[in-house]
Amino acid sequence: MTDAQWTADYWGSLFDHTATVIRRAQQRGQATTDIDPIHAIESLLAPIYLRTLTTHQPVDATLVAATAAATARMLHPTAKTSGRAS
Numbered sequence: 426m427t428d429a430q431w432t433a434d435y436w437g438s439l440f441d442h443t444a445t446v447i448r449r450a451q452q453r454g455q456a457t458t459d460i461d462p463i464h465a466i467e468s469l470l471a472p473i474y475l476r477t478l479t480t481h482q483p484v485d486a487t488l489v490a491a492t493a494a495a496t497a498r499m500l501h502p503t504a505k506t507s508g509r510a511s
Contacts, residue, residue, distance in 0.1 A: 440466055447500065456500040469496040 426434075444462035451458045472492045476482040 450500070454502055457502050460500055465496055465500055468499060469493065 440463050443466055447456055447462035447465055450456035451462070469492060472488060473484050476484050476488070
């Protein structure tokens with residue numbers, strides 16, 4: 426197995442495991458079904474990874490809280506979306 430394959434398998438497994446939490450919330454009506462759980466996780470992690478790996482800006486509590494709040498709003502069952510994610 427190459428490093429790229431291992432990395433893809435690792436992150437895929439981690440994302441799928443974490444997405445289970447969102448899928449369960451969707452089944453209970455606590456999260457919108459218009460958002461793909463993997464996309465929600467990516468939306469949560471992207472700003473942190475961008476600052477850490479690309480722009481080298483600080484990752485502080487304000488960023489983490491704002492990013493978590495934005496992701497929670499996106500997943501809220503009454504959130505308005507432009508259509509079902511594929």
